[in-house]
Amino acid sequence: MLLIPAIDLKDGQCVRLRQGRMDDSTIFSSNPVDVAQRWVDAGARRLHLVDLNGAFAGKPMNAEVVRAIAAQFPQLPVQIGGGIRDADTIAAYLEAGVQFCIIGTKAVQEPAFVVDVCRQFPGQIIVGIDAKNGKVATDGWAEVSQVDAIDLAKQFEQAGVTAIVYTDIARDGMMNGVNVKETARLAAHISIPVIASGGVTDLEDIKALLAVEDQGVMGAILGRSIYEGRIDLAAAQRLVDGV
Structure with missing residues (x-):
């Protein structure tokens, strides 16, 4: 599992934001390239990578930083969302x-766009x-639709589509555990691999996701937990590698 x-x-x-609120953010570093180096090490x-400003603006707003990270680590796969x-x-x-x-908001508003790209x-x-109570949220989580x-x-x-990143926005940044049940339920209903996001707090969460890996959960995105030291990334990597 990734x-x-x-x-x-x-x-x-x-x-890092709490539940996607731009007015509830914690600055962890003014140099994102250094942060990337830390996780690579x-x-x-x-x-x-997430362009938070871009998610609200509907266009890239931090593209220069994204380019700098991609250039610094040319052999490392980078995924980018937001705008x-x-x-x-x-x-x-x-x-x-x-x-x-x-592709997030545009996938909800215009599914044919996903097919084209x-x-x-x-x-x-x-x-x-990104979902709340099973319903899809859009526009930087500012709007919750009626789409399941x-x-x-x-x-x-x-x-x-290579993968689905599934985020339970009620749990994102709140450090109260990943929604393993809903993530596994989504993975069980589709043939596309699922990446869990939102609320991954400790190694127990990672173990719980490992238990449903065979249902189609291919990875987990780690946010506040690694920034605040709740999860040691190197130790977590050894756990999923079985060493």
């Missing part, structure tokens, strides 16, 4: 060395599904 450190970008800095095999609403943005990120682009950029498109998370994911089974 353990993927998150680097959330706001105004060029590395921050701890054994990270992929990085998860990706057109094919030109995807092309620019991929040209900069990013390996995967995450999967065709243009095969193997490089991830869909981000499983129904949305099913629309992309034949499109060529």
Whole structure:
């Protein structure tokens, strides 16, 4: 199972939000490239970047930082989400060395867009599904739709989506445990691998996700827990490697 450190970008800095609220952020570093280096040194095999400003603006707002991280670690897969609403943005990120682009709001509003970009950029498109009580949230979690998370994911089974990042926004940044049940339920209903996100707090959460790995849960995104020292990334990596 992949353990993927998150680097959330706001105004060029590395921050963590609570439940996606831009007015409830903690700045962890003014140098996101240094943060990326820290996680690479701890054994990270992929990085998860989020352009928080971009998620609200609907266009990239921290692209320079994203490019700098991708350039610094050319052999490391990087996935980026937040404000990706057109094919030109995807092309620019991929040209900069990013390996995967995450489509969130646009996937809800225009599912056909996902089909189109999967065709243009095969193997490089991830869909981000952020949900509250099973319903999909959009626009940086500012709006909760009536679209069911499983129904949305099913629309992309034949499109060529590489993975689904599933975030329970009620738990994100709250340090009260990942929603293993809903994550596993989504994975069991679709053929696309699922990456768990939101609320991963300690090694017990990682063990619980490992227990459902065979149901299609391919990885977990780690945020506040590794920044606050609740999870030692190197130790967690040894756990999932079975060493």
